Amino acid sequence: MEEKPFPAWSWTVEQCLKEYNVKLDKGLSSREVEKRRERYGWNELDKEKGKPLWQLVLEQFDDTLVKILLVAAFISFILAYFHSSDSGDSGFEDYVEPLVIVLILVLNAIVGVWQESNAEKALEALKKIQCESGKVLRDGYLVPDLPAIGLVPGDIVELGVGDKVPADMRVAALKTSSLRVEQSSLTGEAMPILKGTSPVFLDDCELQAKENMVFAGTTVVNGSCVCIVINTGMNTEIGKIQKQIHDASLEESDTPLRKKLDEFGNRLTTAIGLVCLVVWIMNYRNFLSWDVVDGWPANVQFSFEKCTYYFKIAVALAVAAIPEGLPAVITTCLALGTRKMAQKNAIVRKLPSVETLGCTTVICSDKTGTLTTNQMSVTEFFTLGRKTTISRIFHVEGTTYDPKDGGIVDWPCYNMDANLQAMAKICAVCNDAGVYCDGPLFRATGLPTEAALKVLVEKMGFPDVKGRNKISDTQLAANYLIDSSTVRLGCCEWWTKRSKRVATLEFDRIRKSMSVIVREPTGHNQLLVKGSVESLLERSSHVQLADGSVVPLDEPCWQLMLSRHLEMSSKGLRCLGMAYKDELGEFSDYYSESHPAHKKLLDPSCYSTIESDLVFVGVVGLRDPPRGGVDKAIDDCRGAGIEVMVITGDNKSTAEAICRQIKLFSGNEDLTGRSFTGKEFMALSSTQQIEALSKHGGKVFSRAEPRHKQEIVRMLKEMGEVVAMTGDGVNDAPALKLADIGVAMGITGTEVI
Structure with a gap:
């Protein structure tokens, strides 16, 4: 089968059937299904393995200050060993200091691993992935409960009210006079979308404008139809979003707290190293001896024992100067913060996120289901x-x-x-x-x-x-x-x-x-x-x-x-x-x-x-009304010097009206330069984009697809902003992952985040 020269939404039903070599009343043969499965694979998303326990443990030690403490503990252990060898006393007292440092670091790692593991388990509990099946026409017979994982491009699928769409499909025929699909989690639109069979003659077509396509993960709320499977697995719109999420995870940067601690650790290392070197050199007279002949030193003798002794003093000074309890104190404070947030129904996945939330300079918020109730x-x-x-x-x-x-x-x-x-x-x-x-x-x-x-x-x-x-x-x-x-x-x-x-x-x-x-x-x-x-x-x-x-x-x-x-x-x-x-x-x-x-x-x-x-x-x-208290929250953000931006998949007029209601804009404020559709914003030059994002005051981006949201977050981070992204839909997931801190609205949201 040749590669498709045009997008499927711009084809007629007859062209789609011809392209996929299938008849609407017969479906694919079992033999043809096997051939296509070899080419396209199974209809499932790639499963990403979670981090193993050993990797989580090692990540807790990937910190400049912790590395300094590990070096200090190692040196203290070596010095304690030499001291006990020299004195002939193998008492436990010499090893107390290195053991205490190691114990603090181990406890710090345990708390960090425990917190992240608990958050992962809580997030997994939210991901109730249901087993999908569908009515599929194969070999001229309707299979009522074919597992969705077995679908291939070209399959003929029947959908009815309440059915979840198992793949990206082209609507071929309506069995009722109308068909509506609820796809707010994917597009951000609160209202179900009316679907039809007519071609959409646009090459660069927005997801919302593809009125003859139904997408994996969305739900039929009215009517029934017959569809042709176009894309499966990772080639679906939801699969593309997963790819964006994976790409965003590779771009994860250090949190403001991590950057500050690393900077502090580097400065501390330099300062302590210099002080220790100065202290050791100042005592050179004690491990070097010589005679003065004609005003010049002669017969210089070196005492290794005294040199080692004063080196021990310098190292002891270094160990004393290192704040061994700082990592444990920070971890404990952040853990207490996550506990308080858990009491307010907020699950914190990574401990530093608690501090990052306090450093936020820009909040990018989804509209549907986040600022609004997603209930008409x-x-x-x-x-x-x-x-x-x-x-x-x-x-x-x-x-x-x-x-x-x-x-x-x-x-x-x-x-x-x-x-x-x-x-x-x-x-x-x-x-x-x-x-x-x-x-x-x-x-x-x-x-x-x-x-x-x-x-x-x-x-x-x-x-x-x-x-x-x-x-x-x-x-x-x-x-x-x-x-x-x-x-x-x-x-x-x-x-x-x-x-x-x-x-x-x-x-x-x-x-x-x-x-x-x-x-x-x-x-x-x-x-x-x-x-x-x-x-x-x-x-x-x-x-x-x-x-x-x-x-x-x-x-x-x-x-x-x-x-x-x-x-x-x-x-x-x-x-x-x-x-x-x-x-x-x-x-x-x-x-x-x-x-x-x-x-x-x-x-x-x-x-x-x-x-x-x-x-x-x-x-x-x-x-779709605003949630109670949203306008007050926006005022509080302004008072704290935090910019608020709304990024939504809904249409422009609705988005602007909601933003006026939540007091992001005043009633008669001119929104020129502050309200864009995703296409309009991406069509601007990079200089114009930065200028638009730099303007003070609220901004709204409508008809934004997942890639638009992710790109806006990336630009803000490159401008030096600490970005928080809030959202509840699949379409928000890539931006949530890329942001400095992602806030997933879990109660009413989808299960992907």
Whole structure:
């Protein structure tokens, strides 16, 4: 098979199939698989061996001051041996001093090895590498659980909701109308990415822009598809990151503490050596004797015994001048520091990192999952008031999927009006997500945006007192937990039981919306729709007011909606429009697949027609919110003289909006020269890059790939900065490894770091 002349994402599906000599409905033959495995190897990442115990022990003695102490101990031992030989007394007292020095060094090494070994074990416990398998087409038969390690380029793989992608693959065919993949750990984008089959005609294409590719280690959250394996093992994107991590480990430099101790050791060695030499030479009269003849020394005699005696005195002075306890004191202090940090859930891998943290001059931070929660939440929503020219804006507190985290500010609607009820019903019913507990954290199943909408419904509460009475106070007080992991969303349950779903019109790129047909208690069907605000407004003919009345959507109302939407978007919010439709025509009595109109639901091209003449309800604004206390932490860093930079894979506008919210930038500050995409920054000359990094004040780098993050960290180190890098994703690992100190956000992060 010839080498690929073009990137696979720029090929058509037919070109990919031809290149890999495979048929989509047959897959590879077993014989062909063996041939390709000989060429490409197994689909696994290289396993790096950990340091053996003897190497860890030797590393504890790789220090100038420790080497001086070892030399001092050796000389003390030799002198003690000669002294005991000369005196004929083989007492233990002569060997006390060298033994004490050796004992201090051994204890220092034991503490250092113990600390690093404990950290390694703790980090290994975080790396829960799961055994991967997949549905693979081989010899015309679908193998449901083929180990992912056996995949080769050209294999045909089926993916569905919840599947983890086993290799880098080209999407060949969609089995559903839409496909979304959660790849924030790899790219830094909080939202799942919509995938398709169309070629992307860009040679130098960003990872985020490869919309027809799925990457190893990411997860399918919506839809199903058939893919062609393109790269396996170390040739995957995650494999490339591992290579970058390995390269970064080869560039590890000494910590500021190590440099200071080595400098101190060198100076101490020179000073002590000179002093000892001077002391020894000053006593030359005592081991040299001579007669004076005509004013000149004659008959010079040398006394080896006295020379040795005064050499012993000089060495004893040197040993006394060496601070034997310094390494042990430093190690003990650093170990105590790691213990205190462990109490705050921070695992310190190397002891000097405690001191390096205090020397930091620049902090480079990832955004998604580090500065933000990596959990979507509704920040605000708006609906119309009693007139088409009046809107109502509601602000929502809370940053997680916990239904009891925050609430709606000044929420007066314990008996919600018809408009707010329509909003709650659409959010609850036109939704396939759920919420579960993972230890102390609440996590989403399905799309993060949909999970956030369900949490909003819980914060809105029941539509009236009558609905609330149907759920017992005991259930409400139980923090929504049914068991150790299942979260009961009582309000959403109330809506889904009241409005039964009978059909789903899945999301697609063309109409940018999804909808459900529900059977109402009155017996008639209703269409509930959510999607792009602009797309829904174009297909809406009416709007619903606060009192529930439906009026035509006129131009002033249209402009009001768009202006509110623009305001929310400018804050970095992801906006979703809500609408419904009562008059469904042939779908008004739809009940199941046996209905005559069901064939139209099998054709996505009919969905736009069904979702027309809508009644617009309102707009919900969501975001991946900043973590609590981030803005204060940035102020503290500024007060300590530490520069803060944000390096993220997210898009530029979202990154800038979040940076304004966390007070890295002021509200109206001009970001020219302080905000770059990864491509923009790397396109600058080296002089311009250094100038940009040297500017005082916060900076943000968006659409940054792992290599961009690593290069920025390398430049900062070359400029003499002590760099700390924080992150939680696979894409942050190379930069974390290269930085003077890497801070891996382990609780919500990925398992690679």
